[in-house]
Amino acid sequence: MMRHSEGHHERRNRRMPTLIRLWALFAIAGAILAIGVPFSAGADTGKRMASVIIVGGGWDLPPYEFIDKDGKPAGYNVELTKAVAEVMGLKVEFRMGNWPEMRDKLQTGEIDLLQGMFYTDDRAKSVDFSNPHNNVNHAIFARRGMPSLQSLDGLRGKEVIVARGSLMHDFLARQGIVGKLILTDTPADALRLLASGEHDYAGVGLLGGIYLTRELKLTNIVPVVRSVVSYKYCFAVKKGNTELLADLNEGLAILKKTGQYQAIHEKWLGIQESPRITWKEIAKYVVIAVIPLHLVLLGIMLWSRSLKRLVAQRTESLTTALHELQINQKQLVQADKMAALGTLVSGVAHEINNPNGLILLSIPTLVKAHKDTASILEEYYRDHGDFTVAGLPYSRMKAEIPRILAEMQDGAQRIKRIVYDLKDFARRDDAAGKELIDFNTTVQTAVRLADPSIRKATNSFSADYGEGLPKVWGNAQRIEQVIINLILNACQALPDTGRGIRLSTAYRRATTAVVLTLRDEGVGISPEYMSRLTDPFFTTKRESGGTGLGLSVSAKIVRDHDGTLTFDSLPGEGTTVTLSFPVAQEEQTT
Structure with a gap:
């Protein structure tokens, strides 16, 4: 009996943990149902939060991705990746290094994701790309004073510096028009080498190149071909990682709908792009040019009236003089008036010419800026529909802006011609040039x-x-x-x-x-x-x-x-x- 009793207690004791576990599971399930959270959703979140996604990036590719002064990853790609991870409930860890090495590590599985990679058909054979989150123009940079390039044919026989493994490296190598490609580790190294006087040209991304020339104070470097080639910029994952790719595409779509993507883009890339002309700036230049001119003309009119009154007073005092003397007197007064008017006009013309010269110098830059950004705006219009520019629909403004710039150019040229005539009126003539x-x-x-x-x-x-x-x-x-x-x-x-x-x-x-x-x-x-x-x-x-x-x-x-x-x-x-x-x-x- 004792043995039977001990065995019964032993079996009951063994069953107790099992019952306790079953009771705990029922309690958890009841709690989940009570708060109305689907069990599958919680399981999915747990799965995402359980593993960390390793994100690879270049350590010196500003403004897209780089290591900041505090030793932390920064840039457009980094902030965009963090935002996607946040809305999708993903944990990410950044690994920054030499970009070609990061590209190799994606293939070996040491990292799960490259946050910035240009799409090409060749690359699509070995990796899967997300929907593009940007379009990047690539450009040719040169030292100031170098001959301008009309096309890429001007690179024949020249030495062009490119970052090893970069898109420009691949593109120029395929073109076969460059005399020699000089390879560096980063675009920054390429521009530094060019600025030091070595080799002929450098091929890097347009915005990245502009950013680096400003940050590194490479004041002797300028873009000479601003749009060599344009490629879509995407997230890249190892071939077949469809689950992570779907999360990235969904996260990008959410950011674009909420406006967070636009804010990140403007923060990092907007300041590098050419500024758009605003109605406020137009009004400012018009005020600078027109108001002084009107004030000058008003002053000349008042001065002329004053002189006419003076002529009348003198004429009245000479009524008894001979007719010939009256004629001579009028001629003297007129000569005095023209001399005074000429002196005034000469000074005024100079003062008008300075701000008008600034306008004439700036308008072609604005025209070029509009031409450079027109394709980007048009693509954004096609992808996202109409949007406002200076408070008006882009569909209307894309035709209005060139007309406005042309009218400003014509107006400034008219001011220049008027000023020239004023100066010509005041100028003393001599035998020079005859x-x-x-x-x-x-x-x-x-x-x-x-x-x-x-x-x-x-x-x-x-x-x-x-x-x-x-x-x-x-x-x-x-x-x-x-x-x-x-x-x-x-x-x-x-x-x-x-x-x-x-x-x-x-x-x-x-x-x-x-x-x-x-x-x-x-x-x-x-x-x-x-x-x-x-x-x-x-x-x-x-x-x-x-x-x-x-x-x-x-x-x-x-x-x-x-x-x-x-x-x-x-x-x-x-x-x-x-x-x-x-x-x-x-x-x-x-």
């Missing part, structure tokens, strides 16, 4: 330059060039400027293309002068305006952009050449302009 010129040749050149305006204004233009004209002593370019101004005025006077313009040249032996006669069938000039045609800033075309400088500058050029400029016109009957220059003395004696 020579014996063929008057007919000069007139024909001016007609060719004005041909687009002539074709637009009239269907009936004729030119009759006199034969055997003697030569004139003068500056051909300045005389061309006068003739172009007269032709443009004639074109603007025509109400429709059915009206014509006739031009002729001749030699008048009686006055020993060559003469240009220009007749238009336009609207004519009112008698009250005839005496003011060559006054500075006087124009009847203010609303269509006239400045009132064309004829005043032309009159000054004609006077500097001892010539004459006369106008004959009646309203509705057209205008005839006669321009004459004295024949050179050498021509008179022959």
Whole structure:
């Protein structure tokens, strides 16, 4: 009986742990059901959190991946990987080293994932790629002063530095156009070697190269071919690791939907890209250029009115003087006015030219920046749909931005021409730059330059060039400027293309002068305006952009050449302009 009792207790004691375990499992299952968490989900999370995914990356590939000053992994790839791991419940550990070695370790299984690898068909045979998380342009860099490259054919026979195992290494090796490839461990080493004066060019990623030249202060290095080749940038896993690949693609999709991907991209890569022009910047440059010009013109107008009042006061005090004395007095006052106005205009023109020169210098850079980013924006538009630029839909702005830049360029060029005319008005003329010129040749050149305006204004233009004209002593370019101004005025006077313009040249032996006669069938000039045609800033075309400088500058050029400029016109009957220059003395004696 004792033995039976002991055996019974022994068997019961053995069953007790089993019962306890069963009770514990039921309790855990009940708790899971009570809080409403599916058991399968918990098991999946546990599986993910149980193992650590080893992530490989390059230690010196900024701004994508690198070791920071604290010895920690940093960069666009690192932050993106951490964000994907967080939303997918993955544990990751980073291993940073030489990139070609990391690529080999993916194949041997020492790491599970490469966080940044360019997709190519050859590489896709040995690894599986995620959906792309970026597109990267690769470029050719050179030292300042090196000859510019129009295409990759310019690399023939040259020494090009590339990082060993990089995409540029593979690409240029396949092209077979480079004289010799110089291999380094990292892109940074490639750019340092180039900056030191060694070899001819370096091939690296565009944004990475720009980042390194700034960080390493390689101020003698610039990109000379900005888009050699563009490849998709992806996560890469060992062939067949479909579970990890699915997690990466799902995590990327979540980050793009939440906006976290865009924030990471802007943080690391946005500052390297060319800045987009904003309406605020446009307004700033317009204010800088236009407001000072308006203030200057207003000051000139006030100054002119003040001088006119002074002339009136002096004229009233000389009413008893002889008529000849009155005429001389007016001429003296006018000369004084022009001298003061010329001094003022010369200084003002210089002050306007400085900021306008900055605008003219910056606009081509903005145009290039827009062209460089247009393909990226268009691809983003195709992949993600419409988005806003400066508060307006991109689908509208992609056509508006080039037009705005072109209008800014035209406006700045117009300011430059006006400033040039102001400076020309104030400039004292001398014999410098004058020579014996063929008057007919000069007139024909001016007609060719004005041909687009002539074709637009009239269907009936004729030119009759006199034969055997003697030569004139003068500056051909300045005389061309006068003739172009007269032709443009004639074109603007025509109400429709059915009206014509006739031009002729001749030699008048009686006055020993060559003469240009220009007749238009336009609207004519009112008698009250005839005496003011060559006054500075006087124009009847203010609303269509006239400045009132064309004829005043032309009159000054004609006077500097001892010539004459006369106008004959009646309203509705057209205008005839006669321009004459004295024949050179050498021509008179022959």
